[in-house]
Each structure stands twice: as C-alpha cells, then as structure tokens.
Amino acid sequence: MTTVLEVRGLTKRFGGLTALEDVSLAAGGGKVVGIVGVNGAGKTTLMNCLCGIYRPDGGTIRIDGHDTTGHAPHQIAHRGVGRTFQVPRVFGKMSLIDNLLVPVLSRDQPDAQLLAQAEAMLEQMRLIHLRHNFAEELSGGQQKLLEMGRMLMPEPRLVMLDEPFAGVHPQLCSFMIERIAAMAAAGRTVLLISHDLTSIYRLSDWLIAMNQGRIIAEGGVEDIRGNRDVIEAYLGG
Amino acid sequence: MTKPPSPLALADREHGDRIYRRLAVLLGAAVSIYFVSVPLLGLNVAFHFYMMLWVTMATAFNITSGFSGYMPFGYVAFYGVGAFTTAVLVKKAGFAMFVALPVAGLAGVLLSLLFAPTLRLSGIYFAIVSFALAGICRLTIANLPEEITGGSFGLQLGSRAQPIFAFYTMMAVMLAALLGVLWLSRSRLGKALRAVRDDADAADMMGVNVGWVRLQGWMLAAFFPALCGGVEAWYTNVVDTETAFNTLITAKTVIYAVAGGLGTVTGPVVGAIAMSWLDELIWRRFPLINLLLLGVAVMLLVLFLPRGLVGTILRARPQWRRYIP
Amino acid sequence: MTALVLNGLVNGIIVGGLYALLGLSLSLLYGVLRVVNFAHGELVIGGSFVAYMLFRALGLPPLYSLPVAAVSFFAAGWCAYYLLIPRLSRSDDPETMSFLLMYGLSIALAATLLLLFGADSRSIDYSFNPISVAIGPVNVSTARVVALAVTIVITAAMGWFLFRTLPGKALRAATMNREATQIIGINVVRLSALAFALAFAIAGMTGVLIALVFPAFSPFSGGEYSIIGFIVIVLGGLGNPVGALIAGVFYGVAEQMATVFLPQALAQIVGFALLVGTILVRPTGLFGFRALR
Numbered sequence: 112m113t114t115v116l117e118v119r120g121l122t123k124r125f126g127g128l129t130a131l132e133d134v135s136l137a138a139g140g141g142k143v144v145g146i147v148g149v150n151g152a153g154k155t156t157l158m159n160c161l162c163g164i165y166r167p168d169g170g171t172i173r174i175d176g177h178d179t180t181g182h183a184p185h186q187i188a189h190r191g192v193g194r195t196f197q198v199p200r201v202f203g204k205m206s207l208i209d210n211l212l213v214p215v216l217s218r219d220q221p222d223a224q225l226l227a228q229a230e231a232m233l234e235q236m237r238l239i240h241l242r243h244n245f246a247e248e249l250s251g252g253q254q255k256l257l258e259m260g261r262m263l264m265p266e267p268r269l270v271m272l273d274e275p276f277a278g279v280h281p282q283l284c285s286f287m288i289e290r291i292a293a294m295a296a297a298g299r300t301v302l303l304i305s306h307d308l309t310s311i312y313r314l315s316d317w318l319i320a321m322n323q324g325r326i327i328a329e330g331g332v333e334d335i336r337g338n339r340d341v342i343e344a345y346l347g348g
Numbered sequence: 349m350t351k352p353p354s355p356l357a358l359a360d361r362e363h364g365d366r367i368y369r370r371l372a373v374l375l376g377a378a379v380s381i382y383f384v385s386v387p388l389l390g391l392n393v394a395f396h397f398y399m400m401l402w403v404t405m406a407t408a409f410n411i412t413s414g415f416s417g418y419m420p421f422g423y424v425a426f427y428g429v430g431a432f433t434t435a436v437l438v439k440k441a442g443f444a445m446f447v448a449l450p451v452a453g454l455a456g457v458l459l460s461l462l463f464a465p466t467l468r469l470s471g472i473y474f475a476i477v478s479f480a481l482a483g484i485c486r487l488t489i490a491n492l493p494e495e496i497t498g499g500s501f502g503l504q505l506g507s508r509a510q511p512i513f514a515f516y517t518m519m520a521v522m523l524a525a526l527l528g529v530l531w532l533s534r535s536r537l538g539k540a541l542r543a544v545r546d547d548a549d550a551a552d553m554m555g556v557n558v559g560w561v562r563l564q565g566w567m568l569a570a571f572f573p574a575l576c577g578g579v580e581a582w583y584t585n586v587v588d589t590e591t592a593f594n595t596l597i598t599a600k601t602v603i604y605a606v607a608g609g610l611g612t613v614t615g616p617v618v619g620a621i622a623m624s625w626l627d628e629l630i631w632r633r634f635p636l637i638n639l640l641l642l643g644v645a646v647m648l649l650v651l652f653l654p655r656g657l658v659g660t661i662l663r664a665r666p667q668w669r670r671y672i673p
Numbered sequence: 674m675t676a677l678v679l680n681g682l683v684n685g686i687i688v689g690g691l692y693a694l695l696g697l698s699l700s701l702l703y704g705v706l707r708v709v710n711f712a713h714g715e716l717v718i719g720g721s722f723v724a725y726m727l728f729r730a731l732g733l734p735p736l737y738s739l740p741v742a743a744v745s746f747f748a749a750g751w752c753a754y755y756l757l758i759p760r761l762s763r764s765d766d767p768e769t770m771s772f773l774l775m776y777g778l779s780i781a782l783a784a785t786l787l788l789l790f791g792a793d794s795r796s797i798d799y800s801f802n803p804i805s806v807a808i809g810p811v812n813v814s815t816a817r818v819v820a821l822a823v824t825i826v827i828t829a830a831m832g833w834f835l836f837r838t839l840p841g842k843a844l845r846a847a848t849m850n851r852e853a854t855q856i857i858g859i860n861v862v863r864l865s866a867l868a869f870a871l872a873f874a875i876a877g878m879t880g881v882l883i884a885l886v887f888p889a890f891s892p893f894s895g896g897e898y899s900i901i902g903f904i905v906i907v908l909g910g911l912g913n914p915v916g917a918l919i920a921g922v923f924y925g926v927a928e929q930m931a932t933v934f935l936p937q938a939l940a941q942i943v944g945f946a947l948l949v950g951t952i953l954v955r956p957t958g959l960f961g962f963r964a965l966r
Contacts (some may be wrong), residue, residue, distance in 0.1 A: 495800070
C-alpha cells in the first residue's frame with residue numbers, strides 16, 4: 112500500500128486545552144479510514160490540522176512523502192487534498208457551477224473543459240437542474256452533495272469528510288455512501304468522521320477511535336466494535 | 349469518474365453565453381453612442397461628464413465591495429491622490445496630460461499597496477480604518493509645502509480648462525472600467541474573489557491564494573478612481589483638498605452603487621445613471637434640501653431596496669442571472 | 674512649560690470625559706445591536722443645537738437643557754429604533770446595511786441642521802459666575818468644570834444602571850450573547866430599543882456639554898466627533914462600555930497634550946494615526962473582542 116498520509120505525534124493546544132495529544136496514523140492506497148469518537152474527542156481538530164487551518168504545536172504531517180506540517184491551506188490543497196465540513200461551507204452567493212470551479216481555477220485547462228467537468232459532476236451529484244441557482248438557495252442535504260462534488264473536482268488523492276451524514280435523510284445517506292465507496296474504488300484515500308456508526312462500519316477498511324485528543328484504539332471494524340475502551344468512552348465513565 | 353455532460357447542458361450554456369454577450373455589447377454600444385453624441389448634440393456636457401464619472405466610480409467600487417466584500421469608506425483617498433498626482437505632474441513637472449493620467453492611476457495603485465495590510469480586517473474595522481486613512485491622506489497633502497500642492501488654495505492646472513478633451517477621456521475611462529468589470533465577472537480571478545468574499549477559509553482550503561487574490565482585486569479597484577480624479581482635475585482645471593477628498597464623493601459612489609445593486613456589471617451603471625438624474629432634477633427644483641433628500645434616499649434605499657434595482661430584479665428572477673452582465 | 678502641561682492635563686481630563694461619554698453611547702449601540710453609528714457625531718451636535726436653540730429662544734441656561742435633551746433624545750431614539758432596526762436585522766447583510774443606513778442618517782441630520790441653522794459656527798454665550806476657577810496653578814473655565822461634574826454624574830448613573838439594575842445587567846448580557854439572552858426569556862427587542870434610546874439620550878446630553886466646553890460648533894462638526902467616537906471605541910474594544918470610558922479619557926488627554934507640543938494640523942493626523950495603528954497592531958483594542966476577517 113502506498114502511504115498517502117502519514118501523521119506522527121501530532122499535538123494541538125488551545126490555551127490550556129489540549130485538543131490533540133500525540134496522534135499518529137497512516138492511510139493510503141484507496142482505503143477508507145473511519146474516525147469515531149464522542150463530541151470534543153478531537154476529530155475535527157485533527158482534520159483542521161491536516162488541511163492547514165490549524166498549525167500544530169507538535170508532530171509532523173506528511174502527504175505523499177512531502178512534509179506539510181504548518182503549511183498554508185491552499186498549498187496543502189494543491190498537494191491533492193480535499194475536504195468537506197460538518198456544517199456545509201459552500202460559497203453562498205455563487206452559482207453551483209461556480210462553486211465547483213473554485214478548486215480548479217489554477218488549472219491550465221481551458222475554460223470550456225473545466226465547465227464541462229463541472230457540469231458532469233453536477234449531473235453525478237443529481238444537482239444539474241439547479242446549476243444556475245446560488246448555493247445558499249439549496250437545502251442542507253443538497254449543500255453537502257455540492258461540497259462533495261466541489262471537493263472531487265481537482266481529483267484529490269486524499270479526501271477528508273467531516274460528518275457527511277449529519278442531518279441528512281436516509282435516502283440521501285445511501286446515495287452518499289455510494290459516492291464515498293466510489294471514491295475509494297477510484298483509488299482515493301478517504302478519511303471519514305462520522306457519528307453514524309452503521310454507515311461508518313459499512314464503509315471503513317480501518318477504524319480509529321479517539322477520546323479527549325488521543326487515539327484510544329484502532330483496528331478493523333470487528334475489533335473496534337467489541338473494544339471495551341471504545342464502548343466505555345462512548346457510554347461515559 | 350468524469351464522463352462528459354449531457355449535450356443538453358452544453359447547448360444550454362452556449363445559449364446563455366450568446367444572450368449574455370449580446371446584452372453586454374448592447375449595453376456598451378448604447379452607453380458609447382449616447383455619450384459620444386452629447387457634445388455633438390449640444391446637450392449638457394457638465395451633467396453628462398459627471399454622470400460618466402459616477403458610473404465609473406460606482407463600477408470600480410463594485411470591484412471592492414460587490415466582488416470582494418469590502419466597504420472602503422475612505423474610497424475617496426484614491427480619487428484625491430489621483431487628482432493631486434495629475435495636478436502636480438502637469439503644473440509643476442510640466443508633463444503632458446496623457447502621460448500624467450496613467451501615472452495618476454498608478455499612484456492610486458501604489459496607495460492601495462500601502463493600504464494592503466488593512467485587507468485582513470473585517471467589516472466595520474476595515475470601513476473605519478479606510479475612513480481614517482483617507483483623512484490622513486487629506487491632511488498630509490493639505491499640509492505639504494505650498495510650492496508642491498498649493499496649500500489651502502490648491503492648484504490650477506493650466507491657463508484654461510479643456511472640457512471637451514476631458515469629456516471624451518472620461519468616456520474612455522468609463523468604457524475601460526466597464527470592460528474591466530465585464531471581464532472580471534466572468535474571469536477566474538472574479539470567481540476566486542467572490543469565493544474569498546463568501547468564505548475565505550473555505551476558499552483557502554480549495555486552493556485559492558486568498559491574500560494574493562484580495563490584493564489584485566484591491567489594486568484594480570484603486571486604479572479607476574485615481575484616473576477619475578485626474579480626469580476631473582483636467583475638466584475643472586483646479587484641484588484642492590476640500591473638493592478632491594470630499595467625503596461626499598465616497599458617499600455618492602457607495603450610494604449609487606448600492607442603488608443599482610452590487611455584484612453585477614449593470615447594477616452600478618443603472619444606479620449611477622438613475623441617481624444622477626434624480627440628483628439633477630431635485631437640485632433644480634429644490635436646491636436647498638438636496639442634501640437632505642440624498643440622506644433620506646439612502647435610508648429608504650437601505651430599508652426598502654437593499655439589493656438595489658438590478659439586485660432586486662435578479663432576486664425575483666434568479667434564472668436571469670447568467671444573462672445579465 | 675509645566676503650567677502648559679498641567680493645563681493640557683486638566684483640559685485633557687475634561688475633554689476626555691466628554692469623549693468617554695461619546696464612546697459609552699457608541700459602545701452601547703454597538704454592543705447590543707452590532708450597529709456602528711456613523712451618525713453619532715451629528716446626533717451629538719444636534720444636542721448642542723438644542724441647547725443653543727433653548728438658550729436663544731427662552732434664555733434657558735445650558736444646564737437646564739440637559740434634561741430636555743435627555744428626554745427628547747430618548748424618545749427620538751425609541752421611535753427611531755422601531756422605525757429602522759427591525760427591518761435591518763432581517764436583511765441579507767445587516768452589518769453593511771447598518772453602516773449605510775447610519776451613513777444616510779448622518780447626511781440627513783447634517784442637512785437638517787444646515788437648513789435650520791445655516792452653515793455658520795454657533796456658540797452659547799452663557800457665562801457662569803465666577804467665570805473661571807483655579808485648580809492649582811491652572812485656570813479653568815467654570816463651564817468646563819461643570820461639564821466635568823455632569824460627565825461624572827452621568828457616568829456614575831450609567832454605571833449604576835448597567836451593573837446594579839436588572840435591565841442594565843440584561844443589557845450587558847445581551848452584549849455578550851444575544852441568542853442566549855433571548856432564550857432565557859428576556860425581551861431582547863425591547864432591551865435593544867432601550868439601549869438605542871439610552872445611547873441617543875447620552876449623545877444628546879453630550880452635545881449640550883460640548884456646547885459648554887468647546888468654543889463653537891456648526892452642522893459640519895458632526896463628522897469629527899464621529900471619528901473621535903470611533904477612535905475611542907476601537908481603543909477601548911468594540912462593545913465594551915467600560916473600555917470606552919477609559920479610552921475616552923486617555924484619548925482626551927493624549928489629544929490635548931498633542932496640541933501642547935505639536936502644531937494643530939499634525940495633532941489632527943495623530944488622532945487618525947492612532948486609530949489606524951491600534952486597529953492594525955492590537956485590533957481588539959485595549960480590552961476588546963475579535964476584529965479580523
């Protein structure tokens with residue numbers, strides 16, 4: 112397996128609060144790595160460090176072998192990293208097509224080609240009929256799909272999804288699961304945070320359980336399901 | 349992963365583009381023909397000169413506010429600096445006007461670079477700092493030695509004004525600004541700017557170099573008001589700090605742009621033309637309460653037509669958005 | 674030299690007191706409503722003109738204009754709130770729209786004053802008896818001392834209101850977290866109207882005091898007081914009334930000292946430069962909140 116992402120000893124503090132403590136993980140080769148944990152476990156903080164929004168206080172991040180620790184978000188994006196957000200962050204006053212074009216603006220390809228790609232992506236996400244609407248006019252679920260499409264436009268090697276199923280109705284949920292499985296099948300490495308245990312067990316090749324900024328367990332789905340520490344962390348104590 | 353889109357989407361897009369281009373050409377032609385004929389038909393040159401000035405100012409302002417999301421309440425700084433640069437170059441250094449004007453534009457751009465650190469400020473802080481910086485510019489120029497900038501009396505450019513040349517130059521500047529914004533609205537830079545406006549961190553994570561994109565928008569937005577200041581100085585033949593840095597210039601620019609609707613090319617044009625006419629009519633009938641009516645008009649606009657004329661229409665008919673430049 | 678400096682200091686405190694009130698009212702508006710009042714200077718000058726009018730028409734000493742200004746401006750603020758603000762908060766971009774609205778209001782107010790009083794500078798020829806008071810080696814006009822006393826009274830009253838009364842505490846809570854305040858059952862709309870009206874009332878009274886302290890004012894003076902207000906609330910931290918008070922006095926002293934040592938024109942630039950510098954270097958002011966994009 113080619114390692115696309117390698118994290119060693121990642122630490123992040125906010126004032127007196129330690130959000131991440133000595134987190135290490137590796138991912139690659141078209142596998143889906145699920146990250147579970149209660150609220151405040153540090154999952155989103157981890158993602159924010161990986162994509163450059165937060166500067167870690169310790170540890171290293173390597174993407175495709177390159178050290179990207181502390182790099183600016185746009186530089187990391189150019190390394191082939193894409194992400195979605197827990198609460199959709201679409202460009203509200205831009206059309207859906209324009210939203211999809213943003214990650215590929217620096218590409219050499221001619222406009223017509225990029226537009227065609229954007230349209231194809233919208234079709235795949237079943238949003239093509241709304242392509243001229245402003246993103247803020249979409250429903251929450253539709254915005255999540257838009258984000259997904261936007262993330263995929265530059266054909267990222269590493270994809271990070273933060274709670275893609277949150278607040279989404281079951282039908283849309285299964286569509287998203289399909290899309291995520293397709294991403295992995297296409298060779299992309301997927302990091303997936305979710306509270307929807309059913310979905311995450313279905314999709315993940317490997318699971319990481321976090322609590323209070325640390326990794327408390329990792330392994331295959333069956334290992335984690337029965338892991339006492341994980342169950343305790345979720346249920347209290 | 350990427351299969352080609354259905355032929356329907358492509359045909360639809362080309363159709364939309366065709367309409368857009370036709371409307372853009374129509375707009376440009378209508379504007380050009382109308383203003384070219386003003387002196388030829390003996391219409392009020394002064395009124396139309398200033399109308400073109402406001403169209404240009406509102407259009408350029410749209411770059412920094414509608415497209416980039418900033419509200420520079422000290423926008424007049426660029427105008428004033430452009431006016432004084434032109435005056436000093438022509439009067440004191442003996443430059444020809446056609447050389448002085450582009451240099452004045454450049455002066456505006458340089459000033460914008462100087463003010464660039466303020467771009468990281470949010471909403472009100474940015475607005476207030478912009479206002480203060482314009483004040484500093486005004487006071488600094490007013491206090492420069494009289495030999496350079498004429499102290500409190502200002503400078504007179506030449507022995508007499510050349511209104512007709514200035515008029516057509518203003519038209520050229522206006523058309524350049526309109527072309528510039530037309531290009532921007534469809535260009536990649538324009539999309540990047542708007543993405544940064546809507547959500548800078550998300551844009552960053554999508555690979556957009558936020559700082560550089562913002563700077564480009566800012567410099568472009570500073571170039572045209574500086575030119576306007578220069579051309580107006582040529583038109584009136586006189587420049588002084590009270591008129592060149594008058595806060596009413598920012599006020600009118602902002603109001604006219606908002607009245608038409610920020611974020612589209614036609615918005616500020618419509619706003620500037622409509623408000624110019626309104627201003628003229630009111631000034632003729634009620635010269636004393638002109639200012640009061642302006643203030644009240646702004647308030648009514650904000651309360652009842654916050655998206656401006658064009659903006660409100662597009663809100664009601666979103667499908668027209670890709671046709672209207 | 675020391676006499677000059679002491680003079681500057683004393684006057685700085687007096688002027689600073691006025692600036693503190695300016696900052697207080699502006700801060701109240703921003704804290705509760707997130708409205709930056711570009712028309713604040715014009716409001717204040719409106720208060721000055723009310724005092725002027727009452728003095729010219731009825732011979733009313735400026736001190737008696739204080740309650741008149743307070744009550745009338747309070748009422749005006751209350752009405753203005755209900756007329757203007759609810760629509761604003763429903764718009765796409767309330768922050769920008771509120772600037773523009775207040776911008777428009779500032780133009781309208783200045784124009785109204787111009788129409789009513791003309792463009793000339795006015796002043797109130799009221800003199801106290803004795804005309805000046807000696808504080809140590811410095812001679813200060815009684816009017817200024819009275820103004821300072823009134824400032825202190827108003828500040829104390831506001832302090833008592835904000836920290837000791839229920840509506841006042843609710844107001845401070847709303848400044849910190851509007852939604853939370855709503856959830857616990859407080860009528861935030863009425864509270865906001867109260868804040869608005871209070872801010873207007875203080876502004877009106879500040880105007881009367883300005884007529885006592887400064888030699889002259891005109892419909893165009895509003896702009897410079899707006900700037901001073903901004904400087905003060907930025908220095909003190911947006912939405913922080915106590916910060917605004919301290920910053921006001923600090924700025925007043927700094928300004929008066931600057932005029933002792935620097936030529937007039939330079940002193941004006943110092944004010945602006947201080948504003949810009951503070952925002953860029955320490956945007957949260959001496960005590961405040963978030964400023965960056």
